[in-house]
Amino acid sequence: MASFSLGGLLITSHGCCPESKYRVQDHKVSVEGGEITVRVVIPKSGDAGATYPLVVWLHGGGWALGNLDQDDCSLRLLSIELQATIVNVDYRLAPRYPFPTGLNDSYAAVKWAALNADQISVSLAKGFIVGGLSAGGNLAAVIAHRARADPFFRDKPLTGQHLSIPATLHYEAYPEKYKSELRSWEDNKDAKILNEDSIRRFYKHYQAPADDPELSPALYPSHAGLPPAHIQVCGLDPLRDEGILYARLLRDAGTPTRLDIYPGVPHGFQTMAPNISAALKLKDDTYSGFRWLFAGGK
Template structure:
């Protein structure tokens, strides 16, 4: 995939050079990784949108062994009886970090921009809660949202999207597969999946026939924000079998029948090529699929460099990608 060679974007290069060293997660504690993510988020924390344009509700969702919180954002359109498309969101953080605050501003803005109800899921984290706990929590919250549309001013007939970034993109892809196979969703069909910089194929489970295409793991092994070594460590924390399709959704024997997919990939990301491969596999299965690639920038670059050109493009592409999904991938 030489068209996405690992040449740094000229706007990104000086910013990347100033980043603090990555603090690697380990299997005993995620605290150092959380602290490093907090540093990144505080570099350029965006302001919250005008609070008169939406309302926020936190709900408790029963899960195996306890409860988790979901944060719901509903547009204020001036019509108390209005209903909106539904977007269920799963945050990133390598399954070991992240919380409801991580993408809070994004989802409030998205709710206003799309006039959609967003549901932000605070799934439990590894290593305390290894695979498949976070996945099962995400699916329970996804079902809760579909079952409680009246409480959250949503209408599935106006659009029903599962989305996430990084590890959240991995969870979203698996949730889409689970929902397709679940009779519960026969009359609650998912209409789109948004997968931003997703994990789709564990490096220990690369099929032989695709290995020549999957060069970014080696090409981008030492990149800032996310390196191959960091991924190895979070995989160890997550404890998912590499060849399980619920870890590596590219390994599902079929992708037929899934909803349209919008996928974003970064050129300097170790995960780049598996995201591009997943887009191709979906297309080959007849799934309307749209792929945007951001050359010369690493995984999650927009968090620390929100003012460079590619970050602005990614933001606009995100809104347009969701609109495309809400239009049925047409």
């Protein structure tokens, strides 16, 4: 059993599914100035030579909290449900490691997974998705943009991005033309779990320039040529409207985009109330969203 704290809430991860259905490997990945750990979950199909699509997962926690145990149980279930290899990334955290360290670590892990596909029972032709929750969703969105321009991915492109309750636009960098659409920062400033004060603290720890597209991916000059995106947004989240705007920007650029909205619940509500109807819907949408991405956003 492992525990971590998010916004003052203690989250506990328990053993959650039979290990006969998957195997787990921890690997070290070299990064600038050190190394990080990735945890790989691989389904057991009974076929020794079986290969699976790949999901690289980036945890939430405001770039300053979280570890491999945070989503461990849900990722094992996801691996079984999707029959996919999941690479869970333990990127280094702010403020000790400020921007862009966590982003660069995550990008290195995505490349490691692609280079070691055979070792982790992956066929990239079956799917290559980067995904994450909250700050991890922010990292995944930026990585999708980075990969678009990187020759490394020319023959092994990302095929999808799963952005769950992502941060996509720093509150100090709202473009004038979108300010009328971005009301949730004010509407939900006192929200449960994640509020204005906690977001300000997380941004302060991360130390990224507000108008840098590698912090605020909505500010990239172009969103064309990105892989299909599945975006999830909570109605009582200060980040709500930037997630909705980001979905529209992707669609307007021709990126197949699926947007799921959960009215009346705050950011990360599923960790506090995993059995309410909205949380069960979010879980179902997550599974169906990944399948939609594996099908090329069709």
